Amino acid sequence: MGELPGIVVTGASGRMGQMLIRTVLESDKARLVGCLERPGHDWIGRDVGTAMGGAEVGVTVTDDALEAFARAQAVLDFTAPAATVEFAKLAAQARAVHVIGTTGLAPEDIEKIGKAAHHAPIVRAGNMSLGVNLLVRLTRQVATALDADFDIEIVEAHHRHKVDAPSGTALMLGAAAAEGRGVDLDTVSDRGRDGITGARERGHIGFSAVRGGDVVGEHEVIFYGAGERIALRHMATDRALFARGALKAALWAQDQAPGEYDMMDVLGL
Numbered sequence: 001m002g003e004l005p006g007i008v009v010t011g012a013s014g015r016m017g018q019m020l021i022r023t024v025l026e027s028d029k030a031r032l033v034g035c036l037e038r039p040g041h042d043w044i045g046r047d048v049g050t051a052m053g054g055a056e057v058g059v060t061v062t063d064d065a066l067e068a069f070a071r072a073q074a075v076l077d078f079t080a081p082a083a084t085v086e087f088a089k090l091a092a093q094a095r096a097v098h099v100i101g102t103t104g105l106a107p108e109d110i111e112k113i114g115k116a117a118h119h120a121p122i123v124r125a126g127n128m129s130l131g132v133n134l135l136v137r138l139t140r141q142v143a144t145a146l147d148a149d150f151d152i153e154i155v156e157a158h159h160r161h162k163v164d165a166p167s168g169t170a171l172m173l174g175a176a177a178a179e180g181r182g183v184d185l186d187t188v189s190d191r192g193r194d195g196i197t198g199a200r201e202r203g204h205i206g207f208s209a210v211r212g213g214d215v216v217g218e219h220e221v222i223f224y225g226a227g228e229r230i231a232l233r234h235m236a237t238d239r240a241l242f243a244r245g246a247l248k249a250a251l252w253a254q255d256q257a258p259g260e261y262d263m264m265d266v267l268g269l
């Protein structure tokens, strides 16, 4: 039997970074071969296990991304857009699978990531959970069945530290609703209503973002009709959910050709 796939985790000290490290260490299908942090971070040079407050695990935190990627079969990356674009280039150079959970990416970031995917598989999704990806499918199905007599609103809630809105998941749900309706999301999106907004426009898709406390992630798609409403809802209660999905994506992508993939591909939905 060959060696287990080697995994590098970026943003090691972050909320998702630490969750990903624990998930890989607990897995019998992969091994942790590297952890990355920014230059100057006080974890650089330390064993990642002790930096996280536990026992030594034999992996030293580094700021040398290319050297770490060259030793890996996959990179799990939940950081920030600027970092992720740079990591996509370096993972492609190292021919390592790049699993991207980072949200808030601009269209130009996504274009650069697309170029990197010519050289190695990239799996990117605003949400790595089975439940949310199923919710995306259901949203498209319901939006296809109902016409614009039903107003679509997407409401999401996250912890107080989240920096982007609407969430990546809310945008996936909005894209699915628009696809089901056969319209372009950019032309029908209503984001951040405030002041004298005028009445709601028929056919528009509304987004609302709530931020507070330690909410892991909650998403609801509501179809408001006359005298009735349909609500589709997902609540994440543990970040480990996303980390398990990311590891599953990394293992799945080992057998794929270079290109762009998402969790629908990984989960076969």
Ligand SMILES: NC(=O)C1=CN([C@@H]2O[C@H](COP(=O)(O)OP(=O)(O)OC[C@H]3O[C@@H](n4cnc5c(N)ncnc54)[C@H](OP(=O)(O)O)[C@@H]3O)[C@@H](O)[C@H]2O)C=CC1
Pocket: 010, 011, 012, 013, 014, 015, 016, 017, 037, 038, 041, 078, 079, 080, 082, 083, 100, 101, 102, 103, 104, 125, 126, 127, 128, 129, 168, 242
């Ligand atoms: N797709 C999914 O299923 C999920 C996606 N996410 C997304 O993952 C991302 C991270 O979330 P979370 O872990 O909560 O955030 P955190 O802020 O806790 O962690 C982000 C980490 O990335 C590091 N980082 C940021 N910018 C850079 C950079 N330029 N170079 C190197 N490292 C950098 C941060 O370091 P520093 O502290 O030094 O800035 C930090 O360690 C977000 O975009 C979030 O939306 C989250 C959960 C699930």
Ligand SMILES: O=C(O)C1=N[C@H](C(=O)O)C[C@H](O)C1
Pocket: 103, 126, 127, 158, 162, 166, 167, 168, 169, 170, 216, 217, 218
């Ligand atoms: O920042 C988070 O925490 C999360 N981000 C993702 C998003 O933007 O949808 C996924 C999840 O909801 C948690």
